[in-house]
Amino acid sequence: MTVAGLIAAWVEGVRRRPWLVVSVALVLTAVSLWLAVTRIGVSTDTSAMLDPDLPFQRQDRALKAAFPQLGGELAVVIDARTGAQAEAAAADLATALAPRADLFAAVEDLAGDPFFRRNGLLFLDLDTLYDLSDTLAEAQPFLGALWPDPSLRGLAGLMDTAADALAGGDAAPSLAPGGGLALGPVLDRMATVAEARLEGDAAARLDWQALMRGRATPDPSDARRIVLAKPTLDLEALSPAGAAMTAVRATAQDLGLTPDAGVTVRLTGAAAMETEELKSVQTGMDVAGAITFVAVVSLLIIGLRSPRLILATVATLVVGLCWTAGLAAVTVGTLNMISVAFAVLFIGLSVDFGIHVALRYREGRDRGADNAAALAEAARGVGPALVLCAVAAAIAFLSFLPTDYRGLAQLGLISGMGMGVAFVANLTLPPAILALLPARPGGGGRDGAARALVGRIEAGARARARAVALGALVLAVGAAALVPAARFDFDPLNLRDPDTESVATVLDLLDDPQVTPYTLDVLAADLDAAEALADRMAALPEVAGAITARDLVPAEQEEKLFVIGDMALFLGASLAQDTRAPPDVPALRAAAVTLGEALARLAGAPGADSETRAAADRFAAVLARADQADALAGVDRALTADLPPVLDRLRDSLTAGPVTLADLPASLRDRYLAPDGRARVEARSALDVRDPDQLARFVDAVRAEVPEATGSPVLIRESGRTVLRAFAEAAALALLGITVLLAVTLRRVRDVLLVYAPLTLAALLTVATAAVLGLPFNFANVIVLPLLFGLGVASAIHLVKRERDETTVADAMASSTPRAVVFSALTTIGSFGSIAASSHPGTASMGVLLTIAIGLTLVCTLGVLPALLALWPSRKGISKAGR
Template identity: 45%
Template sequence: MSTETSLIGRFVAASARHPWAVLFLSLAVALAALLHTTRHFAMTTDTAELIATDLPWRQRELAFAAAFPQQRDLILAVVDGATPELADAGAARLAAALQARPALFRTVRRPDAGPFFEREGLLLLPLDEVRSTTEQLVRAQPFLGPLAADPSLRGVLTVLDTALEGVARGEAALADIEPALSALAAAVEDAAAGRPHFFSWRGLIAGGKPGLRETRRFLLVQPVLDYGALQPGAAATDAIRATALSLGLAPDRGVTLRLTGPVPLADEEFATLSENAGLVSGIMLLALVGILWLAVRSARVTAAILLATVLGLVVTAGLGLLATGRFNLISVAFIPLFVGLGIDFNIQFAVRVLAERQHGRSLPDALAAAGRGVGGGLALAAAAIAAGLFAFLPTSYIGVAELGAIAGIGMGVAFLLSVSLLPALLVLAHPGAGGMAELGYHGLAPVERLLQRRRAAVLALAAAAAAASLALLPFLRFDFDPLHLRSPSVESMSTLADLMADPDRTPNTISALAPSLEAAEALARRLDTLPEVSHTVTLGSFIPADQAEKLAYIEDAAMLLGPALEGVEPLPPPTDADLRHGLGRTAAGLRRAAGEAPDPAPAAARRLADALDRLAAAPAANRQAAQAMLAEPLGTLLAQTRALLAAGPVTRESLPTDLVADWVTADGRARVQAFPRGDANDEGNLRRFAEAVQAVAPDATGTPISIRGAGGSIVTAFIQAGVLSFLAVTLLLAAVLRRARDVALTMAPVLLSGLLTLATCTALDLPLNFANIIALPLLFGIGVAFNIYFVIAWRSGEAHLLQSSLTRAVVFSALTTATAFGALWLSSHPGTASMGRLLMISLGWELLVTLLVRPALLARPPSS
């Protein structure tokens, strides 16, 4: 390698002779790259684009998305009401407001409501529930009729007066209306005191507290996305929240709005990543500066290294964008990869320059000598790392393939700047020889002698560690569920976790397409027999069973309630004087009916009478609040009651068009949706569920299948790239080093460090995931670079490597990378934090292997 080394030495010397020309040329290239980046910047945040589309599971996923485009890129708005009436009214108002903004929202649908469900929804319930619901409405007929005629606080007081008259005549007992008395007493007490209260007529009629099925409503919103932004759905989600706020849909008014679904999940992940980005970036910068100074003990050299690294990063970004056309969520990781390896190249060169200076050389001579001494190692390291990174190009993991392309280009940039711009900057800065007597570690001489004497024992121990690591590898876990990488505290994730607790709302379902509705029903019946399947849903699920019996119950209720609810002209709203008069009259009637009896019903009557008196004495605004509190949910209840009493037979032809479109494609194919039995969040349970469904429906798709498919594709891509990287680097080393032994000495520590890293992950139960697996190219590159430096120095006849300036450069390079990027561990984003952990573990093993195993490997001279 003497020719190449001398060539690099001459190149460094030429750069040192013309420092201003090199600096201006570097700045011009960086400026051109910056202009290209700013003018042509493109960033895709679509995670679907990270994996190749020609994979079978991706083909099925894309085919399903094409068949049902209205179900892609959704925002799921979850509307929780303090009462069923508030949930229904709030969801309806929000949907109407969003539908009026087509520039932001392509579609806005209510999957659990709308005219069809309001009219026919009762028929979809089991027969027993239909019977009990209609019986409750019939029992409430004496109240609903008068309230329909006067849906106000006055009407409520009139109904109470009528009921009390019946009690006085002995036609009813006070205990019969005790639930209504207690509920109204609590409501009126809050109104009199000026406190908010959320009254539910449906809860009163049902005789119990409504469940989530009654108080939770959903909107499916398909927004217009801007994939050029880091948060493509930000404008849409902001508009939804602002619209809800303008409509008064807020917790203090009994309505809570939460957003989840693919779009908010992706957007809020970026928000989490940037949540403490300032802290993490600050720690990174301080670590870089601090450790660089400790490595060279010169502020000028530190500044030169940092400037060369920054300019190299700018140039790499421009060239990478030119090569790939855009950045993606993974390829942006070229930034830490370039910084880590770029600083390594610069530290190697700078430390060697300072070492040469300590031997009395002038700065120009020291620069040329450093070029001759470490230039060949830097060139070979850059070429080997680039070859390893380019090995990702043919894999199906497009995200990492583009990362490999950009970072591989970056290795060339980093090397060129380390032997051109950095020497020029050092000439312009004209640093001294550093602030220390020696740049090596002479105190490690006894350790090095011990490792060389005990060479066989050290290598045997290393071999045993490698064997033990290999034995642990089958137990290494791969967790490729993207939800596990997200912060559980953000709204989209906490809402999703809430929904996933409901087996009927879990997103972990599987869908399959059948040629026709008849075939879909047949497939559903087969899937329903599987023990892994809880139940299935098809379009036929919306055609109720037992319709004749259910309609008979509804028709009976309609005969009794219809005349009182239909065609009624409500009275005009009461005046405040009307309300005060009615409050006093009803309070007196309640006290007469209650007397002095201590039973619960009389006590409830007296409590309500006291509350009515306080409301009568309160300001008029309090009475208006009480009026709204009772009248608004009453209006919702009456409208819903009129709708459900109009239910009629449901057929395939009578189903709404938008509902049919969710289950049948334009060409007649029909969808079957299967739900898992058992824990819908358990990885093993979902794997068995997916395997069982695919055994019956091989073309099925859905989250459990996509997660497994993505995980398998990524593992395969890394195995392919790992093999290709190993072969490419080995062949490159063989071509340059030309001795099999030297190639083995270079690659063996890399493999040992990698095995120890993966074994540690297994022992500590730290699974590989979508995020931390991206760190593997960086770790591979650092390991290859470190070992090339030592083997090249060893081949050049350098002795006592553990005590040399090379070891100092390697140690501080590793510390710089470990400390800087270990700061990722502080991130509140779980995926980023896992990357920081893996980096720290791997770099720790890199250092140990370098300091303990490497001296034993190189104990014999290269000629032996």
């Protein structure tokens, strides 16, 4: 018995026992739903997306086994109005989070560690330390006046002293070497802060740390601190670091670290980005699924125009999706970030089978056939083509199984099984439903417009067959010339939603040249071996520097300690005075009067420059507006709140002593020295690693010298190579498998070539379009071309087989098959197009390229294939036409 006969016999058996079929289908659906709900999980472990036995994967695991604190961290980025405020916020947050051992394996505020409070000046380069010493020497009058009384009262006394100096002809004190930050800019900054406070900005405050560094306004990086937290991840949950992230945000809120208070707390790091990426993917898939279902049902209403046919097709779609989910639960169990898209893909592809069955069935009914005959005709007419289409699509999906791209292989496995489910379901459930609810004949008469459009396309293609074929050839050559311009984006950061907090924050951090997540790491046997490796890597022009644990120990300590000791001599007396109690309201009022008088004297002093005079007048005018006790207290806090912590840290830094490797904080030292004595070398790039080409140069240069180098640049580079290799292997396997399938089933070289001709053109045009539009291929959308072979052949197979069954090309194009091709492609485009609406760039890019590919396939199939069929008709068509 032929394939068509077997399918017809199956459909006839279904037609005779519709209630049994429907009952069994409902039971299978219920079981599948139960399996899907109880067994399907989602893994967020991105390292499992590629074969774990790949060399670079093993090297990365070895590094993380030696240094488990590396990777998977939450970086809590704290931005405040001033450096002192950021420092206090970081310390408070780290102190509050550290006891949460259920959520965090470790919480580190390195910059706030007592070691760095005491020895931080040793980590400055020598020239910067000398500059700071000169600045503090010139600022000593300020410090001497403010240390014992860090309030508006102390500030008034300081300005009174400055006014006396100017009145006596002396120079006004400055806060930078050579008067780089003179009194005028300081007064102007004070006026700005006081004015902001009076106008309702409760978080306004003067950054004394910036003033001491010779800057009137703080640099954003000076008012930023980063707390590193190692969360306990639940990789079986859709939000692996969700509980830890929620705890950070809630703790920050409880501590008053809010924008209203002048503090912004943001989360980034690998853990945060992966968690938010999964949320983005889930939201995108939920939205895409809803859009897909609505789009598909709408197109079915337009294309089928029969409530019973629509019911049969939609019911089959829902049942088939449940069966596929049940199979996924049994065979896979845990989905990944790519395989979660199987539902949308199934909807878009399964409905194609249903459309061909429904329109072929209706074609028979419209010709007057009874229900049984129409079902049998549909089974015999489209059954063999559906077999080919299902197997071809399954081959395309399953072609990723032998590759190292495990994430896409999982999607391929589920979707490949889904094609089998779609085939069986669409030749089982619709016949059962239509046996119970036969569609009424006559609906086809309303398809005149669609038939006329397809007829005009076919007639035009046949009438100008040679011109169309030549034009297609020219297009193919032009597209092939553009193929080399297509590019692959290796950077996974570009696949993430830039509007999520974690990605937006890391992009902000990357603007700071001192921050880079793209460093290479090498695991050495011991510290001496690490030193040798660091020297070899540092000699490469692509490497800006390579450091080991020994490089963490400050250099030139003897001279630096001499400078710090000198600073302690001229500042020690000022910072050793007893502090006065904070002023009460009457004392504040008196201080405001004194400060106002001092500012008036500064503005009129003969030795004052124009900038100082203008700033003193402005400050005095602003101060005069603080006539209420609350307003005056607010101005006092705004101007002096940072003084005590800044002066305390300055005093602590003057007690620095010699530092050895053993003196470093364990949390820092242990990032470079493992407990077993192995050592890590960290290399920074001299190139722009956000540029894929320069990142590749950096990685290739270092790994040529040190093949065992790992780190994020290596993972990006080698993962990209692995995915490209997987893509090439999958495309070759899909092409080979589908070619063998077509050769065995169609048994004519002519038919195989006709099936591939529009598909090849569509593939070239797809890559060329991506190149022209600047749409890079990436880890998510590389599935497009292998799938194009599997999905694109479907339309051509249906048309070629229909042409073989009919007398002429015109008869084939006048049948229901071209309309089924059109509506099938439109439903697929509607399905894949919905993925393009995802906020996740990787998922969206897959939808965009799939939509382009399927759209071009439809155009090439309907625009080029009829011309090729006319130029190269089948023998059957020739003999029948000649009678």
